[in-house]
Amino acid sequence: MIYVIEDDKIMAKCIARAIKSPVKIFSNAIDAMNEIINGVMPNLIFLDILLDGPDGFTFLNELVSYSDTAKIPVVVVSSLDLREKDLSSYGVVGVLNKDTMTPEEIKKYVRNYA
Amino acid sequence: MESEVDGILVAAHELKAPLAVLRQLALSFDEMNSTNEEIRNEMIAVSDRAIKQVNDLIKIRRLKDGLFEMEPVAVRAVCDDVTRELNHLFIFNKRDLFIKYSNRSKLVTANKDLLHSVVYNFLLNAMHYSGENTRAELIVKEYSGRVKIIVRDYGPALPMDVWREMKRGWISKPTSIAMRPGSSGLGLYIASKFSNFMHAEVGAVRHRDGTSFFVNLPISRQASLF
Numbered sequence A: 001m002i003y004v005i006e007d008d009k010i011m012a013k014c015i016a017r018a019i020k021s022p023v024k025i026f027s028n029a030i031d032a033m034n035e036i037i038n039g040v041m042p043n044l045i046f047l048d049i050l051l052d053g054p055d056g057f058t059f060l061n062e063l064v065s066y067s068d069t070a071k072i073p074v075v076v077v078s079s080l081d082l083r084e085k086d087l088s089s090y091g092v093v094g095v096l097n098k099d100t101m102t103p104e105e106i107k108k109y110v111r112n113y114a
Numbered sequence B: 001m002e003s004e005v006d007g008i009l010v011a012a013h014e015l016k017a018p019l020a021v022l023r024q025l026a027l028s029f030d031e032m033n034s035t036n037e038e039i040r041n042e043m044i045a046v047s048d049r050a051i052k053q054v055n056d057l058i059k060i061r062r063l064k065d066g067l068f069e070m071e072p073v074a075v076r077a078v079c080d081d082v083t084r085e086l087n088h089l090f091i092f093n094k095r096d097l098f099i100k101y102s103n104r105s106k107l108v109t110a111n112k113d114l115l116h117s118v119v120y121n122f123l124l125n126a127m128h129y130s131g132e133n134t135r136a137e138l139i140v141k142e143y144s145g146r147v148k149i150i151v152r153d154y155g156p157a158l159p160m161d162v163w164r165e166m167k168r169g170w171i172s173k174p175t176s177i178a179m180r181p182g183s184s185g186l187g188l189y190i191a192s193k194f195s196n197f198m199h200a201e202v203g204a205v206r207h208r209d210g211t212s213f214f215v216n217l218p219i220s221r222q223a224s225l226f
Helices: A009-019 A029-037 A057-065 A103-113 B001-030 B036-065 B073-094 B112-129 B162-169 B183-198
Strands: A003-007 A023-026 A044-047 A074-078 A092-097 B071-074 B096-101 B105-110 B133-143 B146-153 B201-207 B210-218
Touching: A003 A009, A003 A029, A009 A103, A009 B001, A009 B036, A023 B073, A029 A057, A044 A092, A044 A103, A057 A074, A092 A103, A103 B001, B001 B036, B036 B073, B036 B112, B036 B183, B071 B073, B071 B112, B073 B096, B073 B105, B073 B112, B073 B133, B073 B146, B096 B105, B105 B112, B105 B210, B112 B146, B112 B183, B112 B201, B112 B210, B183 B201, B183 B210
Parallel strands: A003 A023, A003 A044, A044 A074, A074 A092, B096 B133
Antiparallel strands: B071 B105, B133 B146, B146 B210, B201 B210
């Protein structure tokens, strides 16, 4: 299962269309974290940063603070330009810019990590 | 000058978001999991929202040009127009819209075009911040000799900085709300600017389970034909 955490519903659907594997969409970080706490571990997470409520970085901090969830690969999808930032300590395996990303790039992460 | 630059940054930030979505939708045509019709409808909805915001920004620059005269406006008709316009977005985002009119005076002194934008932006904000399968409320009532339009959402509480600015009666510049997650700060800024131009009182009430935005409009003395 792949999680997409994105508060823009249409953008979330675009990402889900490209993934083509089983996907669960969350519009906020709390719902996604609750699902993980309940034991539903995703193989890969596509994460927006500017979210309603706790933002993407808060979610990443929470994720790396537990040994089991710290291993979940995360692809950050944001309109902020974060490509130069080293987010590997957060378990981030890639950064996609919403302005320039393509379905092929999304698929590449699915192939490599899911 | 600083405020103007901040405003441009906020506008750029918010208008970039629908463009990025449109780009993804165009790329989605190759992913045949969904029908072309569905993608087409999504593209229209996103474009409509962006065009409306650009038009509102143009109006802000033209407020001083005397293009927006104050006139008797049928407040329920304006609210009906807006809710009709936004109905498909509420359905698409799985939000309910509850409407209640209890105002006896049907006409207010306002500018129809600007009032439409105020209600539109309040409702769009409420839709954005309400959770899935929750409702937003549009209530029109009379209060202290004025007509009060209230838009209530059941989302996260309004950040204190925005509430303080709304309490002062206006948002002077959209900087403080620019980086709100999934920001609809531009919409609130536009609503605030237009309300002030119409000499309407604008504000927000924080609830434990959401926020109410309101605008108080003077009742028009002209006899109502509605």
